[in-house]
Amino acid sequence: MKNIYKITMAASLLGFLIMEACEKGLQEETYSVYDENTLTKPENGEQAVRGVYAALKDNGGFGYYAGYLYWLYEYPADVVTTVPTAKQGVQLDQLTYDASNSTINxxxxxxxxxxxxxxxxxxxxxxxxxxSNGSTEQIKNQNLGEVRFLRALAYYDATSLWGNVPLLIKPSSQFTKEDENPVLSPKADIEAAMIDDLTFAEENLPLTYPPASVARATSGAAKSLLVRLYMRRGEWQKAADKALEVMDKNYDIRTRAEGGIVSLFDTGNRSDNEFIFVLKSSNEPGSYSINSNSFGINSTPWDLNRGWGNFPITLQFYSVFSQNDDRRKLLTGIYKTLYGQVVSVPKEYGGIGGSAPDTVMAKYIYNLKYPHVNNYNYAGFNNVTILRYADILMMRAEALNELDGPNQESIDLINKIRNRSGLDDIHLDDFNSKSTLRDQIFDERNKEFFMEGRRRDDLIRWGRSASNGSNPLLKFKEKVKPVLADPSTYSDNVDYTVYPYPQNELQSNMSLDASINKGRIK
Structure with missing residues (x-):
C-alpha cells in the first residue's frame, strides 16, 4: 500500500501534470518534484482532474475499466467463459483462483x-x-465533485470485489506511519464515505457538458452511482427515489426509430443520452489521454475480425433470447470467417444451423457490443459503458417490486426496455408474487446488460433478495455451478461474494497476513 499510495501516485499524477503542461504550450512550467506551491492555477486543478480520469484506463489498453475489471465481474458468473490458453481467466471462470492471480492483483x-x-x-x-486566478468557485467545486465521484466509483468496485478494504481519503503528504500499512475498514464505513462523496458530487456537478467532454461526470452520474449503491445495500426506497431523480434529467433510452439497442453500441455513437457515464476511448479532444481499450480485440475471435476471443459466451445464453429480440443481434449468431466458412449457432440453441463443409457449428458465441475495426490493431476506440439509463429504469422497477411486490410502474419500466428490443409487453396479471416478478427482472437484466460488468453483482443481489438476506450466493450457485467444466470446483465453504486479498498487498502491507483470506479461497 505504501508503494501504491506514496510513490506510484505522486509520480503518476506529476507525470500527467507535466504531460498536460507540455501539450498546452507551458513547457517552461516543468517540475522535478510535486510542488503544491508551484501548482497554484485553476488550469493545474483541471490537469489534476484529467489525471484521475486517465486512471480509469490504468495500465494501457487492458487496465481497470479498459479491460481487466470485467474479468473479475464477468468470468465467475454464468454467461461469459474463457479460452483454455488464458490461465488467469480460466482460474476466475472455474472459481479456482487464489491470492496470486495476476488479474486480481x-x-x-x-x-x-x-x-x-x-x-x-x-x-x-x-x-x-x-x-483570484480568473475562474470561479463553481468551477472549483465542479473539479472537486469530479474527483470525488471517481473516488466513490473506485471504492464501489473495491467493496464489491473485496468487501472490507483500507479507507484512505487524504493525500500522501498527510500520511501517518499507520497509514503506510493501513488496516481494513468495515464496508459500511467505506459506503458512508462514498455516499458523502457522491452527495457532494451530485450537488456540484453540471447536468451536461459540451459534446467534446461528454465523458465527464455529471450530477446524473453521481445520482446513478448512488442508485447502484443503494440497490446493493438493499435500501429499496432510497434507490427508487434516487432513480426517479435521474429519470427527471435529460436521459432516455435510444429508441427503435433511432436504431435501437444495436445502434447504441455502434462505434460512431459517442454521445447518446442513454449513456450516463462512460470510459471514453478516443483520440478526440477531451479523451483524457485514454486512447483505446481492449474490449473489441478481446470480445471477438480471430476468424471473425482478428480478435483474441477472450470473452466467449456459452451457447446456452444464446438460447434464452427469442428470435425477434434485437439484443440477440449483439451476439454472433452466424458470421462468415476470414477464410470463407460460415460459423453458425446450432438449431438446438436457437440458431439456424447449417451443414458441412461450408458451415461450421459454433462452440461459443461472442458479443458485439464493443465493435473492433478489422485490422491488426490491439485495441479499439469504442466507448465502454459504466452507467446507462436503461439500468436506472430496471433498478427502479426492481426496487419498487421489492418494496410492494408486482406493480404497474415496474411493469411499464420493464416494457420500455423490452419494446425497444422488439418484444411484446408483459402484464401485471402475469405475476402473482414478488418473487415471480423479481425473476423476470433479473432475466431481462441478463439479456440487456451482458458483458457490461453487471452479472456477478446481479446474481449476488438476487440471492440476497430471494433468501431475505440469509444466502447471497443462492442464485450464484444455482446459475454458476451447472456451467463449470468441473462442478466440484464449487465449494460451499468459499464466500464467492468477495475475492481473496492480493498476494502483493499481503506482502507489502504489514497490517495484513494470509489469514484474512480464510474462506475466500478453496
Whole structure:
C-alpha cells in the first residue's frame, strides 16, 4: 500500500501534470518534484482532474475499466467463459483462483491507484484560489465533485470485489506511519464515505457538458452511482427515489426509430443520452489521454475480425433470447470467417444451423457490443459503458417490486426496455408474487446488460433478495455451478461474494497476513 499510495501516485499524477503542461504550450512550467506551491492555477486543478480520469484506463489498453475489471465481474458468473490458453481467466471462470492471480492483483492496484490520484487531486484543488486566478468557485467545486465521484466509483468496485478494504481519503503528504500499512475498514464505513462523496458530487456537478467532454461526470452520474449503491445495500426506497431523480434529467433510452439497442453500441455513437457515464476511448479532444481499450480485440475471435476471443459466451445464453429480440443481434449468431466458412449457432440453441463443409457449428458465441475495426490493431476506440439509463429504469422497477411486490410502474419500466428490443409487453396479471416478478427482472437484466460488468453483482443481489438476506450466493450457485467444466470446483465453504486479498498487498502491507483470506479461497 505504501508503494501504491506514496510513490506510484505522486509520480503518476506529476507525470500527467507535466504531460498536460507540455501539450498546452507551458513547457517552461516543468517540475522535478510535486510542488503544491508551484501548482497554484485553476488550469493545474483541471490537469489534476484529467489525471484521475486517465486512471480509469490504468495500465494501457487492458487496465481497470479498459479491460481487466470485467474479468473479475464477468468470468465467475454464468454467461461469459474463457479460452483454455488464458490461465488467469480460466482460474476466475472455474472459481479456482487464489491470492496470486495476476488479474486480481492488477485490478486491486488499479483501483487504489485511482483512489490515490483522487486524493492527491482533491488536496491540490482545495489549495488553489480559483477566484483570484480568473475562474470561479463553481468551477472549483465542479473539479472537486469530479474527483470525488471517481473516488466513490473506485471504492464501489473495491467493496464489491473485496468487501472490507483500507479507507484512505487524504493525500500522501498527510500520511501517518499507520497509514503506510493501513488496516481494513468495515464496508459500511467505506459506503458512508462514498455516499458523502457522491452527495457532494451530485450537488456540484453540471447536468451536461459540451459534446467534446461528454465523458465527464455529471450530477446524473453521481445520482446513478448512488442508485447502484443503494440497490446493493438493499435500501429499496432510497434507490427508487434516487432513480426517479435521474429519470427527471435529460436521459432516455435510444429508441427503435433511432436504431435501437444495436445502434447504441455502434462505434460512431459517442454521445447518446442513454449513456450516463462512460470510459471514453478516443483520440478526440477531451479523451483524457485514454486512447483505446481492449474490449473489441478481446470480445471477438480471430476468424471473425482478428480478435483474441477472450470473452466467449456459452451457447446456452444464446438460447434464452427469442428470435425477434434485437439484443440477440449483439451476439454472433452466424458470421462468415476470414477464410470463407460460415460459423453458425446450432438449431438446438436457437440458431439456424447449417451443414458441412461450408458451415461450421459454433462452440461459443461472442458479443458485439464493443465493435473492433478489422485490422491488426490491439485495441479499439469504442466507448465502454459504466452507467446507462436503461439500468436506472430496471433498478427502479426492481426496487419498487421489492418494496410492494408486482406493480404497474415496474411493469411499464420493464416494457420500455423490452419494446425497444422488439418484444411484446408483459402484464401485471402475469405475476402473482414478488418473487415471480423479481425473476423476470433479473432475466431481462441478463439479456440487456451482458458483458457490461453487471452479472456477478446481479446474481449476488438476487440471492440476497430471494433468501431475505440469509444466502447471497443462492442464485450464484444455482446459475454458476451447472456451467463449470468441473462442478466440484464449487465449494460451499468459499464466500464467492468477495475475492481473496492480493498476494502483493499481503506482502507489502504489514497490517495484513494470509489469514484474512480464510474462506475466500478453496
Amino acid at each position: 492488477g485490478v486491486w492496484s488499479s483501483v487504489f491507484r485511482m483512489i490515490s490520484r483522487a486524493n492527491e487531486a482533491e488536496s491540490l484543488i482545495k489549495k488553489i484560489n480559483y477566484v
